Amino acid sequence: MCGILMYHNGSKKENSSHEQFSLQFEGAEENTFENVSSVFKTKNVDDIFINKCSYIVSRGPNFSGFESINNGKTLLLSSVLSLRSPFTKQPIKNERFIIQYNGELYNSEIDANCNDTKFINDKLLDIEDKNVNKDLIDEEIFKLIRSLKGEFAYNIIDTFTGRNYFGRDSIGKRSLSYCFINQTKELIVTSCNGSSIDSPYKENFINCLNNVIYIYDSENNKVIDSNLINKGDYKVNETVIETEEEVEKLEIALYKKLKESCYKRLTSIHPLNSKPSDKINVGVLFSGGLDCSLILILLCEIIMENNLINHFSLNLLNVAFENPRTSMQPDDVPDRKLGIKSSSEIMEKFQDVDIKFHKINVSSDEYLKYKPVVLDLMYPKDTEMDLSIAIAFYFASKQLPLGDKKSLVLFSGLGADELFGGYHKFNNKSNEELIPELNKQINNIHDRNLNRDDKVIAINGVELRYPFLDEDVVEWSTSFVPLNLKRNKTILRNIARNMLSFRDISLEPKRAIQFGSKSAKMFDSKIKGTDKSS
Structure with a gap:
């Protein structure tokens, strides 16, 4: 179980000069909100991001990992409660993708010695190795997400195309919400947003629906919510059997x-x-x-x-x-x-x-x-x-x-x-x-x-x-x-x-x-x- 927080600060001018850096906080003594937030303040991290950290760090007491990418305009924090071997730190970065994942997978391909977060990363590496045409990358990501069985929420960034894929499983067993401010091109994706947040963020937070694969297209500054994991809603059997x-x-x-x-x-x-x-x-x-x-x-x-x-x-x-x-x-x-x-x-x-x-x-x-x-x-x-x-x-x-x-x-x-x-x-x-x-x-x-x-x-x-x-x-x-x-x-x-x-x-x-x-x-x-x- 983990916590997910991603903030893309869009066109906010005061944040355009952020440096790009990584931080790790491991163990109960080091991985606390007080410690994480104090370090962030020395790095001049956005207040809105620090505000959300308090809801994330506690979800994953074993580890928290921070990454800033895109010249410091995109900030990511993942916390980890490690319940499957081997211990896998987040966010995971490979040459093309960055992964934030919260949940448990029960796919038959995942054996007792395989961490499910690593399983997702390996699948993304397969996509990367295929050198998939840019026009087909969405379908490859959709295919991966549709193949996952379990209780999960996720945020996947394709650094080549600048697209974010985020959402919950087909039933929605893990929490996830997002806030999109069209005017400033800001996007927040988080496991828990809380109520202690100022306008206009508070009014624009939306709980992610189940069964939807959301895409944030940074190039065109829009959130797409038309892609589904399953084709439609569950429908009950309408028959009666009495024998x-x-x-x-x-x-x-x-x-x-x-x-x-x-x-x-x-x-x-x-x-x-x-x-x-x-x-x-x-x-x-x-x-x-x-x-x-x-x-x-x-x-x-x-x-x-x-x-x-x-x-x-x-x-x-x-x-x-x-x-x-x-x-x-x-x-x-x-x-x-x-x-x-x-x-x-x-x-x-x-x-x-x-x-x-x-x-x-x-x-x-x-x-x-x-x-x-x-x-x-x-x-x-x-x-x-x-x-x-x-x-x-x-x-x-x-x-x-x-x-x-x-x-x-x-x-x-x-x-x-x-x-x-x-x-x-x-x-x-x-x-x-x-x-x-x-x-x-x-x-x-x-x-x-x-x-x-x-x-x-x-x-x-x-x-x-x-x-x-x-x-x-x-x-x-x-x-x-x-x-x-x-x-x-x-x-x-x-x-x-x-x-x-x-x-x-x-x-x-x-x-x-x-x-x-x-x-x-x-x-x-x-x-x-x-x-x-x-």
Whole structure:
């Protein structure tokens, strides 16, 4: 997981004389925003760039690399949380391309000893070696990006043509936004832009859409957003299948796909400086509900079946808030009670797996202290509902008071509700009404959830992984799972009950995190989720 920041200062005259130089900041003591920003100030780096650095450095605590190119008019900062061997510094420069990359790839060509950032660089070197005609270079870049499978955002600069290629994966699992000022020819591409920025930048920041390959053409000073990774939106299967044999086949197929998705997201974790004898701490955002419980069960099965008991420790991160309005304490909130119940049931079955349940209690004072921080990070989202969700994830990723046991990778059950009709509002809809709703949910998840969640979680130097949002899982689920198995997550409940023998977990109703953790309506019962937070 990494942070991406690129600033092209266009026609700003006061910055036209910048020198061209590189800087590297490695290790926890050296790689801090205070240190990075103080060095930048001695180099007369643009204030707008320094302002954005605070959101980037924390995302990659192992390393930050800075490059200025184009006679100092283009500035790049990449931070790195190294989770795959070998450790690869960023930005990567080769003779033609400069690469900034944030995410994880699970392409079959990438083996356990191959870093995915290096994989992208090698593919770009192949393009360079082909001496591709300038008119065809776009298609070669598109072909590369379309071949990538995983959770990622990127910024690639072709120094020969002066074109920037940037964007998110087809589903949009990593945050990325950009600001383009046409008059001054300025372009900013960043993992997190925040709200503490002056006009005209603030008004011109746009969250990148999923599935779009953006191009900034410096020669013609325009941003092109017409090129797609996939040809179009995901569309749900509109059929109904009720025969027992057909339903069972679908359940088995989905179980296998989810398990494979969890397997590649678990076994690709190789934190920097970890020893073979050390257990790797892996976190699960755990409310005790159906979705996260299924993820935990699958991880346990993988650990047992692949003899990985001594390799991984699973930390269940259960967030609960002290609610002063209701006088409810963290141990009394629904997610705490359910989390303990579900985890106990799973631990009983997988007694050899190292599973720890962590209570992350948030006082009302801590809520008020960090509320402005979370509002800043999640910008431009600004509603009470967004805040109540984001602040729960923020504290989960902060993981206090785990200390040295901090999990650098967190697994999330996000996507199950969108794919399999988990929201209560779907229950009474006709099939005709349900189809467009399901299509909307999965195709808008990049804007509704993913951009916000990545910003507030990654700032704590950890990475989120989404087994339900694996490309193969999403493509198969939308194409083959019939409508009747998508009401109230019927197919997932069947898997939990019939295949995994967790009857109680299969019956758990949907409960949104803001209500289960009691982060919503902390001080005012009349406030609405759609109200703007301040």
